[in-house]
Amino acid sequence: xxRSAQASPARxxxxxxxxNNSDVRxxxxxxxxxxxxxxxxxxxxxxxxxxxxxxPGEVVAILGPNASGKSTLxxxxxxxxxxxSGRVLxxxxxTHALAxxxxxxxxxxxxxxxxxxxxxxxxEFVLQGRHSYGRTLRFDNEDDLLVARNALAQVDAxxxxxxxxxxxxxxxxxxxxxxRALCQQPLLLLLDEPTLxxxxxxQVNLLVTLRRxxxxxxxxxxxxTHELNLAAEYADQVVLLQKGKSLRVGSxxxxxxxxxxxxxxxxxxxxxxxxxxxxxxxxxxxS
Amino acid sequence: xRPLTLQxxxxxxxxxxxxxxxxxxxxxxxxxxxxSLYGLGRDLISVFLGQTSHxxxxxxxxxxxxRFPRILLAIVVGASLSVAGTSFQALLRNPLADPYVxxxxxxxxxxxxxxxxxxxxxxxxVWLAVLFTPLGAFLGAAGTIAAVYFLGRREGQIDSxxxxxxxxxxxxxxxxxxxxxxxxxREFRGMAFWLMGDLSSSLQSSLRWVLSIGFLLxxxxxxxxxxxxxxxxxxxxxxxxxxxxxxxVRLVVYIAASILTGxxxxxSGAIGYVGLLVPHVMRLLFGSDHRTLIPTAAFGGAIAVVxxxxxxxxxxxxxxxxxxxxxxxxxxxxxxxxxxxxxx
Numbered sequence: 286x287x288r289s290a291q292a293s294p295a296r297x298x299x300x301x302x303x304x305n306n307s308d309v310r311x312x313x314x315x316x317x318x319x320x321x322x323x324x325x326x327x328x329x330x331x332x333x334x335x336x337x338x339x340x341p342g343e344v345v346a347i348l349g350p351n352a353s354g355k356s357t358l359x360x361x362x363x364x365x366x367x368x369x370s371g372r373v374l375x376x377x378x379x380t381h382a383l384a385x386x387x388x389x390x391x392x393x394x395x396x397x398x399x400x401x402x403x404x405x406x407x408x409e410f411v412l413q414g415r416h417s418y419g420r421t422l423r424f425d426n427e428d429d430l431l432v433a434r435n436a437l438a439q440v441d442a443x444x445x446x447x448x449x450x451x452x453x454x455x456x457x458x459x460x461x462x463x464x465r466a467l468c469q470q471p472l473l474l475l476l477d478e479p480t481l482x483x484x485x486x487x488q489v490n491l492l493v494t495l496r497r498x499x500x501x502x503x504x505x506x507x508x509x510t511h512e513l514n515l516a517a518e519y520a521d522q523v524v525l526l527q528k529g530k531s532l533r534v535g536s537x538x539x540x541x542x543x544x545x546x547x548x549x550x551x552x553x554x555x556x557x558x559x560x561x562x563x564x565x566x567x568x569x570x571x572s
Numbered sequence: 573x574r575p576l577t578l579q580x581x582x583x584x585x586x587x588x589x590x591x592x593x594x595x596x597x598x599x600x601x602x603x604x605x606x607x608s609l610y611g612l613g614r615d616l617i618s619v620f621l622g623q624t625s626h627x628x629x630x631x632x633x634x635x636x637x638x639r640f641p642r643i644l645l646a647i648v649v650g651a652s653l654s655v656a657g658t659s660f661q662a663l664l665r666n667p668l669a670d671p672y673v674x675x676x677x678x679x680x681x682x683x684x685x686x687x688x689x690x691x692x693x694x695x696x697x698v699w700l701a702v703l704f705t706p707l708g709a710f711l712g713a714a715g716t717i718a719a720v721y722f723l724g725r726r727e728g729q730i731d732s733x734x735x736x737x738x739x740x741x742x743x744x745x746x747x748x749x750x751x752x753x754x755x756x757x758r759e760f761r762g763m764a765f766w767l768m769g770d771l772s773s774s775l776q777s778s779l780r781w782v783l784s785i786g787f788l789l790x791x792x793x794x795x796x797x798x799x800x801x802x803x804x805x806x807x808x809x810x811x812x813x814x815x816x817x818x819x820x821v822r823l824v825v826y827i828a829a830s831i832l833t834g835x836x837x838x839x840s841g842a843i844g845y846v847g848l849l850v851p852h853v854m855r856l857l858f859g860s861d862h863r864t865l866i867p868t869a870a871f872g873g874a875i876a877v878v879x880x881x882x883x884x885x886x887x888x889x890x891x892x893x894x895x896x897x898x899x900x901x902x903x904x905x906x907x908x909x910x911x912x913x914x915x916x
Contacts, residue, residue: 365812389815396813402665402805403860408573413803417815424863425575433573446573469814 310505311339311473315371316361318354332357332529334371339522341472341503344496346516349526350550355509356477358526362507363394363475375473389417393466395459395476404451407461411436411446414468436467439501440494456487463494467502474498476508480515488512492519513566517541525549538564576861584858588871592647595875599643599882603889641780645771645839646881646895647874648787650846652836654873655791657847658865659829662801663822664721666732670847671833673736675743676716677844680837681767682746683712685753702778706786710834716742717830769843769896771881779839786835790828791870797821798862805860843880843896845903846873852910 316335319328332354339345347355360366362373364380373380375391383391393414414436415429437443440460445453450461459479466474476495480488496519499506510516516523517537525532525540527549533540541564543556553569657670664674671677687708691701720742724735747767754763766773775783800821803811808818836843850872851865858864880898887893 363813365809385812385817386815389813392813394813396810402661402667403855405860408575409861412575413806413814416799416803419799424578430573430575 308340309338310341310376311362311507312374313337313362313371314374316358316368316373317370318357318361318366319369320357330354330357330529332361333531335524335531336371337522337524337534339505339507341505342499343521344499344506344508344519345522345524346520347507347509347524347526348511348513348516352528353526354529355526357529358524359394359475359477359507359509362473363392364388365394386417389469391471392473392475393469393471395462395466395474395479397477397481401450404449406446407442407448407450407453408433408437408446410450410461411464411468414465417469432468432470433464436464437461439467439498440464455482456484456490459483459487459491460494463491467498472505474504474506476506478509478511480510480512488515495519513541513546517564517566538562541566576863581864581867584864585867585871588868588875592871592875592878595878595882596643596647599646599878600639602882602886603639638774641774642771642881643878644780645775645783646877648783649771649836649840649843650850650873650875650877651791651870652787652832652873653843653846653877654850654869655794655866656829656832656836657873658851658862658869659794659801659825659832660717660847661851662804662862663825663829664724664730664735665805665807666730666735667852668732668736668848669739670845671713671829671837672842672844673743673848674717674720674739675741675746676713676720676739676830676833677837677842678743678746678750679716680709680713680834681842682750682753683708683710683715683834684838685750685763686712689753699778702776703782706779706782706835706838708834709838710831713833713837714827714830716746717826766841768894769841769899770894771840771877772885772892773839775839783835783839786831790831790835791866793824793828795863795866797824798866801825801862802860841894841896843877843899845899845907846876846880849903849906849910850876853906 313336316332318332320330321328330352335358337345347358349355357366361368362380364373364383367381378391380388380392411433412425412429415425415432418429419425434443434446437446440463442457442460442464445457445461448457450458453461463479474495479491483491492515495506495508498504508516508520520537522535523537523540524534525545532545532549538558541556543554546556546566547554555567555569557565557567559565653671656676660669660671660674660676661667663669671680684705685708687705690708691704696704720735720738721730723738723742724730726734750767754767800811800816803814803816804818804821811821812818851869854865854868854872858868876899877895880902881895884893884895884898
């Protein structure tokens with residue numbers, strides 16, 4: 286694998302050590318995908334070749350308007366979709382070729398909320414994260430319970446343990462869902478619009494938690510979001526997509542250019558470069 | 573946290589086994605000819621001691637040759653339908669799914685009738701002839717569930733309402749075909765009763781073996797996916813991300829549930845409501861973890877059908893009701909109660 290062949294993200298922070306392949310955990314290599322109604326027709330949606338890399342402890346945000354291919358890219362990274370070309374490597378393994386259990390032990394996905402058919406209690410839900418570690422008919426053992434308790438504590442949700450999952454608030458539920466993902470003890474934590482339906486306090490809280498977890502547990506975190514300012518504040522890298530094309534990959538400061546964002550999101554805005562090196566986007570009122 | 577342990581599961585199952593035992597005792601006792609429990613107990617002890625000559629002959633014949641086989645049949649059929657219903661509910665993510673509602677029972681019945689028609693034209697060896705009807709029923713069940721599954725999809729996703737409609741339409745279409753076959757064929761005139769669910773036919777012993785072994789294998793196969801089914805309730809994508817081999821689980825449960833429905837229908841006709849209601853009652857009592865739900869639903873289904881069949885053969889004695897009429901009589905109000913409770 287040659288570095289020159291990669292669309293290596295330009296990083297603006299000079300303090301960052303230059304990357305070498307040994308500390309890259311997640312490597313997206315020229316991955317593309319196409320949805321089509323049937324094989325004879327032209328594809329309805331194409332995700333063009335995408336490349337970026339991420340290391341342990343790093344938070345990557347995938348940004349873009351609706352139907353830009355954010356979730357598709359996330360599913361490709363998760364190995365849930367088989368790419369049309371290219372591959373996704375996680376510690377050297379091709380993600381879509383991993384067996385379901387092996388994949389679940391390495392990659393945890395927090396999806397947009399799915400309704401449960403029959404309600405369960407929060408601890409039962411969190412224990413589901415241990416599924417890939419158990420044998421077919423094994424009952425949950427002490428280790429599993431310990432991992433589940435720790436996971437709930439890590440997201441500050443221990444007091445929710447015995448509540449019914451359908452009777453807690455959206456923010457609380459998001460924390461419980463995150464705890465289940467932690468239970469998988471993954472290398473890679475993927476989140477698909479986790480801040481959707483959350484109030485602003487809960488959104489910030491979630492991103493702070495993600496940042497802390499990435500640092501503490503050395504997860505690589507990839508999060509799809511619409512929240513430009515949250516991504517600017519908490520992501521190490523952002524991937525900006527538009528209509529299936531990857532427009533730019535890099536630090537928030539390098540990607541958040543006024544012209545670029547205005548063109549992608551079709552709205553007037555300003556980008557303010559703040560003293561902490563992180564940009565802030567302000568929407569301009571349209572007359 | 574109160575995770576499921578083997579001890580708790582065994583305790584729940586033993587309580588249900590005791591209830592089933594009590595129900596069986598009452599069922600043996602009740603009927604056109606009264607049987608005393610005392611005499612029955614004495615006989616059982618005699619059998620255990622190997623003193624078969626001491627058996628009192630007046631009701632021994634009725635108990636051993638008529639009531640007891642029928643009760644055993646009710647147990648296996650009830651357990652099969654209930655486990656099949658539990659599986660369909662999880663597999664299709666639909667709380668209203670069950671073999672009867674989805675038309676799978678009618679598919680199995682049609683399969684069984686077609687098998688009977690073909691069998692009469694072919695000169696099959698006895699061992700094959702015994703397998704032929706259950707096999708036809710299994711194929712009918714598997715074919716119907718496949719058809720309903722594909723009809724019930726909208727934009728690639730299973731849609732609850734469309735699925736149920738597909739089931740209802742398949743069911744009425746299949747029963748029309750069945751009625752046509754039954755009326756046109758002279759030898760099937762008596763089978764309309766069977767269609768409503770009937771446990772009175774005496775089975776050849778080889779068929780009993782097929783039924784019991786099939787039940788154990790299919791239920792065992794479904795039980796190996798119990799933990800996977802828990803995750804499937806949240807959707808196939810979600811389950812996949814948590815490490816469930818969705819395609820394998822779907823295939824195992826689909827085939828095993830079709831076997832259970834096929835076997836049950838081929839020996840007892842289409843008994844409704846058991847597969848729909850028993851799993852819900854068990855969920856209310858023991859929670860929705862399939863590791864508990866599958867075995868408790870098996871016991872619950874057995875208990876329900878033994879009670880229903882006992883009532884069916886005693887309430888209008890000396891004549892009999894089809895057991896399916898009995899399950900519907902009690903099932904429909906219970907269903908409405910559960911539905912309203914759910915909405916409240």
